[in-house]
Amino acid sequence: MIRANDPKLKSWVPVPENSDFPIQNLPLGIIKVNDKHHVASRIGDYVIDLAVLNRSGLLGVDFVQRVFESEHINDCIGLGKSLMRDLRSRLSRLLDDKHTDLASDEDLRKRCLIPIRDVEVCMPLDIRNYTDFYSSIEHATNVGTMFRDPENALLPNWKHIPIGYHGRASSIILSGTPVKRPKGQLKGKDDAVPVYGPTKQLDFELEMAFVTCKSNDLGNTISTDETEEYIFGMVLFNDWSARDIQSWEYVPLGPFLAKSFASSISAWVVNLDALKPFRVEGPTQDPKPLPYLQFTGQHNYDICLDVYIESPMFIPAKIVHSNYKYMYWNMAQQLAHHASNGCNIQVGDLYASGTISGPIRDSFGSMLELTWRGTDPIKMPDGSERKFIQDRDKVIMHAYAKNDDVRIGFGEVITEIKPAD
């Protein structure tokens, strides 16, 4: 067992019950202190300023100060898996209630342990490349049934290839950043010509995404086993979509402006190590994938996923309860596939899962599926209906892995929709 995962560990920092951030989590993010960006971790309702902590010498001698005094965590995670394991382990020890080095140094403690309400939490990553997969079989089946043919909902390639597409990195934003309803070309089936106007089918997509911390040279592939060295951790991800823009633009080259107006990520990148207790078997893959996509060990994760809608008229109403474990293709397969043509992975790339849907309606990860393309609206607490997302709605996502001993959470992704200009 990784020592920092020991469920018996307790911190001298108070951690509220059911917090996403016990001592067993210790994710990485970015805070702004006196107008400067620092890499930080989080425990309970506190952030830990790693730039201050490292300067004190308590983290040991392995970490260059520069990587913590940075606008993004890229240079830090770019030190590699093994040093990131070290960092989490040292941090765990300093916060452990059996160790007093940091606890007893009041001056340092006050400077590096800051209540989260007193700091600005910033975008953790400088996202270099962003890819969105399409790896939930339930989602792909639902979409195929709605838009193509219920008898042949899955396309012939789907069970052979972890299908994915390149997305837009520039428009990925932090949880809490509002999104303006995008405009685009819309053309209904019976319209003679398209019009340019605000989307009428604004949708969320419930996703998780992984972040890479290692690069390969262009031309070199990565085996499923080797992917472990490349994947630093995960975030919760809302891949905003405009369904009407998408349906008119996406043939033959795929989704484009229907996606590139915004995608929202959670603030704290959870180290894959912290999720180790939640590794589970994935669904049986039949037909057996080609050798380069075969893998050893467990690569699915039991992570609960909830989505709520809140509006000026009602408090958050839960509309989805799903789970990341439903994924048909796992991260090891996604990354091995991505590099199977020699494509070079970079530090700070983001690889999203695609919409995560489970087997029953409550576990569908988008309004498109929940309302079956708007034909079966959701009733909200104030009696209103939702086919898609309305102006001033807030979409709130939560992700957490939980067993009898520990809860490792991702915090939230919360986004308010502002009206179009």
Added chain:
Amino acid sequence: MIRANDPKLKSWVPVPENSDFPIQNLPLGIIKVNDKHHVASRIGDYVIDLAVLNRSGLLGVDFVQRVFESEHINDCIGLGKSLMRDLRSRLSRLLDDKHTDLASDEDLRKRCLIPIRDVEVCMPLDIRNYTDFYSSIEHATNVGTMFRDPENALLPNWKHIPIGYHGRASSIILSGTPVKRPKGQLKGKDDAVPVYGPTKQLDFELEMAFVTCKSNDLGNTISTDETEEYIFGMVLFNDWSARDIQSWEYVPLGPFLAKSFASSISAWVVNLDALKPFRVEGPTQDPKPLPYLQFTGQHNYDICLDVYIESPMFIPAKIVHSNYKYMYWNMAQQLAHHASNGCNIQVGDLYASGTISGPIRDSFGSMLELTWRGTDPIKMPDGSERKFIQDRDKVIMHAYAKNDDVRIGFGEVITEIKPAD
């Protein structure tokens, strides 16, 4: 007229006849000098080290030294169109044979004017986001005819939308960098299951790409008129493609690994100002595009495009002579469309045209079209045939705008194909 475009200008630096880089061009790129990267321009067979020149004070006071002592031209062009116009104008004056400031300073001249054979020319851009359009009507028609339906070759959205898709930025490489034949999943029509192996249908795509030098805030659109402030210049672009990987993977989310193994760009980014004399009318657009895609002025460019294949068995054989002026959708429309959903453009983004094909076979911009999907191979000088690109072939592209007075060229994009592992 922009003074630096005056065809009567002559430089005291010798410029060979038919050079792509007369005093009227003055593109930007990156050179490596004593292990340090500097921004440079080019005239004839010399590069001009702008870091050295700026330090001398001869460029005036407007330019921060930092932007020239950089691994990429991003920070330099990020100063904006107006300062880039200034830079080109001041450079033009210093190189003009009527001015002696630089010509007469032997020491400085020797330090900042370096024969191109004595320097390493590097990747000019840190490419932030990369989008590939699909804007040649001849290319889209050819592909639609081959793969779908000759009667309805163009999809219904094509004449309304400058169709494009997000591409992979990490795998864009400099001319001269060899490309290893990529592997991927291949499945012929009659194969029961796919196999993983080297592509048998490796192809080039003859494209041009533009580079942005200004960013908009997420949520804000850009009008076609405003695009002038965003587009710094252009490069020649070979968007390598594996047709067999593509045909199996691309439905429904578009091209992915069939493209992300490599795309090659030319080393010198040509300022759009230098191309002003070559602006021409584009094809008539019928139906008339929606108002946000309408534009004033001329936005097509008369740029000749040639492609050669060279092999160990024969000297370069020209297989394509095409022209950028054939583009149906122009750059102003492409960029306005890209930002029409509020997508944020960044400094150093690359926006490629899509394969540029003209009306006749010799002007088709890919082997796919030239050989009509391999059914009509090209005869090479040694008697061999090409359906697609073979190992050890070199694909060489040239682009140049030329009239009676001046030739503004892009240099070459040359790439050798290495066998798969």
